[in-house]
Amino acid sequence: MQPEQLIVLRRADIKAAIVIIIVSLLMIFESASFPLTDSYAGIQNAWYVSPALFPILIASILLICGVTLLFKGLAFVRAHKEIPVVRASQASRWRFVLLVSLISGMVFSWVPLIDFAISSFTFLFLFILAFYSDSPALQHKVLTIWTSVSLILLVLYQTSALSEGGRNLLDWGALLFAALMVGFFRQWAINLDCFTKWKTSVKTALIVTLVVCPIFRLGMLVPLPTEGIVIEKMVDAKYLIRDMWRGN
Amino acid sequence: MDILSSFYVFGGTLASLLSSPINILILVGASFFGIIFGALPGLTATLGVALLTTLTYGMDVNTALIALLGLYVGAIYGGSYPSILINIPGTAAAAATALDGYPLACKGQGGRALGLTTTASLIGTLMGILVLVMAAPWVAKMALQFTSFEFFLLALFGILISGTLTSSDLVIKGWIAGLIGLAIATIGRDPLQFFPRFTFDLPDLDQGLEVVPVLIGAFGIPQVINALRNKESLGAMQDFGRIMPEWSTLFKNRKNITRSSMIGIGIGAVPGIGEDIAGWVSYGAAKNTSKHPETFGSGEPEGIIASETANNACIGGALIPLLTLGIPGSPPAAMLLGALMLHGITPGPMIVVQDPGFLIEVTAILVLCSVAMWFNGMFLAKQVVKVLSIPAPIFLPVVTLMCVLGSYALGLNVFNLYMMVLIGVVAYFLAQMQYPISPLVIGVILGPMADENLRRALMVSEGSLLPFIERPVSILLLLVIALILISKTPLNQKLKDLFFHSFKRLKSK
Structure with a gap:
């Protein structure tokens, strides 16, 4: 050393x-x-x-x-007083803040409140895009948007007991947010000349969500943290297919 | 039962099991899913056996045992995959493997590391089986010599040895990490009087912290943050090399393999202690007896072979008290006990009288399971190692999601996720300051055992510490602990110098 x-x-x-x-x-x-x-x-x-x-x-x-x-x-x-102290670079600190914000936002705000499939997709898309694009401007944007939304969700989770209707509405809102993010960052990616990376981020987030959620929920029978408009429909579809298969 | 009839039962069981295509399919499938279970952070062998038990209800006993033991053997081995490839142990048992496996993968020899791991696991399992057949009653009797005094010292020894071995900076940092783990383990209601300790009136803390979220948080989160913050890539894919292990390396390690197997079997046979500690003790023994201990931690095959042989040998060891006394030797073995009872088998001393061939049948099934694990392992290693070619910014977010799901899956409690993040961030800072993380996790695992057994021991002796120095196993453990402590203090160097000076003086006279 x-x-x-x-x-x-x-x-x-x-x-x-x-x-x-x-x-x-x-x-x-x-x-x-x-x-x-x-x-x-x-x-x-x-x-x-x-x-x-x-x-x-x-x-x-x-x-x-x-x-x-x-x-x-x-x-x-x-x-060894004479040895100078080397500090970590500013960019590295920002990346650290973004990482902590992404992980804690997902765990403390999104997972307890939003349907797990929607949370997973949004989290994966923003996480992959921010680091795969390797653009500090895009990382700052993701940090601001993700932290703000996560804070709003956290306040909502801590202060109000949501009814089923309220939770469904929140799921739809989160789905709309995810779609908006995909669209919004598409333009950014085109401007930053990293459209392929945007495409990879969308594809990976979608494929992982579509593979992981059914495996855990339907294959291993592990209930997911929050089951809303997507997971509930997925479970219903499973039983519908099973009943059709059995000829009921 | 004499040796000839044992061989007859063994051969007969093997032939009957292999003659059924369904059995072979279940064997390969269970082993495959076991490996996947072990490889996914958070999904443990215990959880796998628990989930599979319900599915085996309609099967006959032998088929059910094929499925359960196949998954058990596969899961213990599977934990080494993420340890080697991304430095996140899939199970606590594979934590010691990461120390040398990951550096080897970073050098572009991920295939070699996986090949060595697969074969070392096979050898370890087979050695465990051999001892299970030959010395089950004797080993079980020895294991029962362990009382609360020895359990407390064994827990202390496990934490001390992992703290000492994994410290890359000051040794005291390894011990501090172990002590932090022990301190975390005191959170929750105490096991003897049910008194709430450090729960701060939070009901979620009453049960204490679960090991899986701590394991995932402590290993997974720092690895993700570190790699993405510093723009590090995963292990290198170049010079991938062959996956089939070099037999010469294994032959050179024959002493290491034998020693590690014996350590694994011995630790597995002691009730309540499992594969987690076996890997560490064996790694420590390999490092201490090596001619070049300085290469440990930088991709030394000896280290990988030691920890993987020991944790798989533990399976045979853990089955010894389970089958001969009805006491499970490790957490997955405890789950297996439940599954056996579900199928109308009550393990214990009477099983030898009631069903003399049962032990041999289990042995035959275990042999098949370990061979299936080897073939599956060799096939999967080639595929799994390709993850190293995926860019870290794509792969690590997916790993993070798996960490979230893994932490949640065992207890189905969102609070576990909060703990995972908190412990993950603390572990990241500790790792930045060169504190090893493994002793912290070992501390959380062994803490309740140390706490409960210390108090039980003192209750038996009515507060007297004398039994600690009156019991042979206890004295041996105390001596080893004292030697580890002394060898790492400045006093040791002074004593060494003093000894050599006096020796030189005597020689010159």
Whole structure:
């Protein structure tokens, strides 16, 4: 490892060690509130059967390790003050923010609220297009649109209990959004001279959604997180075909 | 039953199973789906056996066993595919394989890595079967020597060894990762008194964190973020080479294979501990006994062979207590116990009396399953390795979607997905700071076992720590733990220097 990288690592070690020390102290503090030698649920506790024993033990060792890491990091940084610190590029940071936004938006906002097939398609299309096109302008656009929509969905999910009709309406809205995104980014792709990549993104997102959802829902009988206007119709179609096959 | 009649039953079972085309079809199909199950992050051997059990209800016992064991063997092996190709272990059992498998794939030798893995898995399974037949009662008796004291120390040993082996920077970081895993494992109601710990009044945390979302979050999310953030490609496709393993490499590794098989069988035979820890212990043993330990972690075939032989040898080992005592040796074996009972078979000491040929029949089925796994593996490896030619920005979003589905599928709980993302982001930062991720996952897996057994042990001894140094297996484990700790401290170097100086002085006199 280069000295420039090592100094960055040791500085990060110091920050991590401080977090570890704080967390282990909090853990010990919280564990102290667990029944130690008093009675719980009618049972007289001894220290060696207490639910606090293991967490206190782990947190104490973690605390020692944290302190050791802190001293090691401090000693290294003090001894190598002259080495300059290299920072990650701005573009790389943006890509990181976009990745976290895409994954957390999908999990925290789309999956609990929108039909899984629609969520999957939209997520895959925007995710693939943003990184396959490798255009910072397009990535910024995706970040802004996806984060805004995900935040709206999150607020909606947290603040209101939606009826079935409301959920269906939301699914239709999401489907319209997906179609709009496909159309909107088609123009962008043409302008950026990456129309083939746009086509690949649409195709991959569609094929994966059409393969994965039926395999999990119909093949492995795993219920999908949210089943709305697409998945419900797919399940209905399965039983309709089965009944027709059996001649009912 | 004497040896001749055992061979007679064995041959008879093989002939009768192979004479039915349906059985062969089920064998190949179950093994194939097992590999796919193992290869998809989040879908485990346990889940596969559970899902298949209901489908086997109408089958006769032997056909049902072909399907269940075929899937079990295939799933344990299948976990190595994503480990080698994209550095995301399909199952926790294949986590150690990623350490050398992925670097080998990055060097353009993904085919070689998969070939070695496939054959090592076959050899491991066959060795496990051999011991299952020859030494089942003896191994089961040995495994029962393990009490709460030893279980606690074994869990500690597993975390310590994976922390020590996987640290590319300071060793303390591996231990910290393991401790973080143990700390995460304390979330939820405690196993003895049902007291809620660190649940913050959230009902979803009462049951604690499930292993699968932690595994997927800790391995999958950092890999996706890292590759796309830094515009890295997947493993190289050039110099793809042959998939058939070089027999010379396997012959050179005969000691490694034998040792890893024995470790796998031994660990598999201990109830409650499975393939996850066997791979790590065996990898550690291979590294410590290697003439060039510095090459481990950079694409060393010895490492891949060690972990894959051990985790598949675990299958035979896990079946020993299952069939002879009725105690499952690993989580998928526990699921298998349920399936056997569904078919009217109650494993235990009486099975040898009631149905003397049953153990031999299972052995014959396992041999068929491992051969089917090898053929399927050799066929699939050629196809699966082509994923490396797919550009990362197309492939990794699909992997992310599979991670989401995999985390959700086992518990059908959206909360698991939230945990997956949180753990994934934390694991990404930890990985950036050169903390190994595997000890964290091993900590989450072994944490409940360590917690429960420590308290049980102390309950038995009424708070006394003396039994830890009075029991032979316990003393052995304590010594190994102490040796690992001492060997990684500055004190070790001082002791070494002191020893060599005194030796030199004595020699000069």
